[in-house]
Amino acid sequence: MSSIEQMYQQVILDHAKTPHGRGLVEVTDGATSGQSHQVNPTCGDEVTLRVELAGDTIERVSWEGQGCSISQASLSVLTDLVTGRPATEAEHLGEAFRELMGSRGKGLDEATEDELGDATVFTGVSRYPARIKCALLGWAALRDSLVTSGALAAPQTAAAPDAAPAARATTEENR
Amino acid sequence: MTTTAHSARLTADELAAVRADFPLLERTVRGGRPLVYLDSAATSQKPQVVLDTEVDFYEERNAAVHRGAHQLAEEATEAFEDARADVAAFVGARPGEIVWTSGATAAINLVAYGISNATLGRGGEAARRFALAPGDEIVVTEAEHHANIVPWQELAARTGSVLRWFDVDDDGRVRVEDAASVITERTRVVAFTHVSNVTGAITPVEPVVARAREVGALTVLDACQSVPHLPVDLPALGVDFAAFSAHKMLGPTGVGALYGRRELLEALPPVTTGGSMIEVVTMTESTYMAPPQRFEAGTQPVAQVVGFGAAAKYLHELGMDAVAAHEHELAAELLRIGEIPGVRIIGPREPVDRLAVVSFVVDGVHAHDVGQVLDDAGIAVRVGHHCAQPLHRRFGIAATARASASVYTTREDVDAFREALAGVRAFFSVD
The missing domain is CATH 3.40.640.10 (Type I PLP-dependent aspartate aminotransferase-like (Major domain))
Structure with missing residues (x-):
């Protein structure tokens, strides 16, 4: 498989074509929720992502955005991956995914890749420094929306790994 | 000022000599492919004399x-x-x-x-x-x-x-x-x-x-x-x-x-x-x-x-009349991408009062993905909003891909670009 075929795996193309979670869903009355709007200032891609929680558990992820196939597929995959999980677990997966994006195509250990499931198909993206931020856009929105919901403490460090200096998205609060 | 025709132009020999002045154009990219540099509107390459x-x-x-x-x-x-x-x-x-x-x-x-x-x-x-x-x-x-x-x-x-x-x-x-x-x-x-x-x-x-x-x-x-x-x-x-x-x-x-x-x-x-x-x-x-x-x-x-x-x-010393005439021909060639199904040019579609900077969208494929497939063929274009968000908003789009020429750009560069672009929608199975 060529590099570009490793990047655009069929799973990615399929998720990009029929993404899961697209279309913002109104929050149930009284439910805990958080929302984040993230933009990628270098390309203008953007997403608004909303989480609804029951206790610590993510009940629903929904989002509205526009961007390249990598960013859309990543949002779709993360929707499947974190729905029904505790916020801390979602954050743990986000950390693993950020680590994967810093792996320069090498991937992670088997146990971590098992945890990430379908999200490991983005390993090929990590060979392309300019595209890592596309894959991370949704994960940045997820983390930020969990923080705004109160389910997660504000992170001490910025979201992007060293390999992806470009994505510094804005949150709802500071726009 | 209407730029439709120019008397002076670069001959094939002159163009070959120009290209030989630019050491970077010799290199290959992405696993040995010859570089087709169509991002001169972002930054141009430099001739040896400048270095x-x-x-x-x-x-x-x-x-x-x-x-x-x-x-x-x-x-x-x-x-x-x-x-x-x-x-x-x-x-x-x-x-x-x-x-x-x-x-x-x-x-x-x-x-x-x-x-x-x-x-x-x-x-x-x-x-x-x-x-x-x-x-x-x-x-x-x-x-x-x-x-x-x-x-x-x-x-x-x-x-x-x-x-x-x-x-x-x-x-x-x-x-x-x-x-x-x-x-x-x-x-x-x-x-x-x-x-x-x-x-x-x-x-x-x-x-x-x-x-x-x-x-x-x-x-x-x-x-x-x-x-x-x-x-x-x-x-x-x-x-x-x-x-x-x-x-x-x-x-x-x-x-x-x-x-x-x-x-x-x-x-x-x-x-x-x-x-x-x-x-x-x-x-x-x-x-x-x-x-x-x-x-x-x-x-x-x-x-x-x-x-x-x-x-x-x-x-x-090259003569800006000759440079403009050469690039005018390239503009006309670049604009032929408008003939590719699903490709829409953002800007004038005729090579009149316009230069060889051509932005476009491909129906059903985001500009970043277009750029990635072109890059895989060794073709460097710009993708994104090109620091012109209001203009993109005017056309209801967030991003375009852009091919742009300079004095060292050849017709073969543009041919390679057109050929690769014609395959983009098939790559993403868009019809």
Whole structure:
């Protein structure tokens, strides 16, 4: 498989074509929720992502955005991956995914890749420094929306790994 | 000015000789593919003579300019000022009308902050002509690069002025026919692009300048995309200020030029202050040198300036008529991508009054994905909003891909690009 075929795996193309979670869903009355709007200032891609929680558990992820196939597929995959999980677990997966994006195509250990499931198909993206931020856009929105919901403490460090200096998205609060 | 036909053009031998001057064009990318560089509107590649000139400066002449009485200082100063003369001549100006800046963005900001300082009363009586009052108007266009929008938004916010703009039509051309209504008696500054870095459309300068003069407004031309590709005579265009950068015209990064009519530069207060721009400094106040030095505080990028001069000379020796004729043919070839199913050009679709900068969208495929597939074939294009978000918004899109040519671009480059582009929708299974 060529590099570009490793990047655009069929799973990615399929998720990009029929993404899961697209279309913002109104929050149930009284439910805990958080929302984040993230933009990628270098390309203008953007997403608004909303989480609804029951206790610590993510009940629903929904989002509205526009961007390249990598960013859309990543949002779709993360929707499947974190729905029904505790916020801390979602954050743990986000950390693993950020680590994967810093792996320069090498991937992670088997146990971590098992945890990430379908999200490991983005390993090929990590060979392309300019595209890592596309894959991370949704994960940045997820983390930020969990923080705004109160389910997660504000992170001490910025979201992007060293390999992806470009994505510094804005949150709802500071726009 | 209508660019439809040119008498002079580069012969095949001349083009081959030009390409041989650019060492980077020899390299391969992405696993051994020949490089097809179609991103010259972002930054151009550099001919050997520009690289050699910079190296030669460091090896033979490096010294502080405009200070010191030793031989090296004399030679460095001479090289620095010779470059000013070469760049000035290249755009029809006098050396005293060219100010070195770090780039075109800095050049535009210099004008905006100079006006701002004049509004605060700096620069004395002579600078009052620049002062803005609340309710005055600054006019830009919807086609501008952010570098020719944001400094004026900020200036408007600082002075209580109102920002207005020319719309663009469906071809991406600035609607200069609206000049009489957009530029009013309250307009004090009109900042506009000579050639859009997205659509490639050439703005007719004359009607804008004529209307601006009628109401006594200053004109500021963003000439970044025109000076490298067309014969440009800034004084003949009649604009008051113009900005262009070296790195888009075969020169080094880190240096650009502000052109200003001498009379205006003499009246404009300084912006960046400090060493090398003063006459007398006491502990309470200072007096300033005449332009251009008044605007060149601190250590200048001397080697880059000298390289900038070499780039201007290189283009001059090729002949800008021949350069423009060559690129005109490439524009026509590039525009044939409009024949590919699903490809939509953002900008004029005919090679008339437009340059070889062609932005486009592919139905069903995001610009980043288009760029990635082209990159895999060794073809370098730009993707994104090209620092022109309002223009993209005007067309209801967030991003485009853009192919742009320079003097070293060949018809074969464009053929390879068209062929790869034709396969993009199949790659993503879009029909």
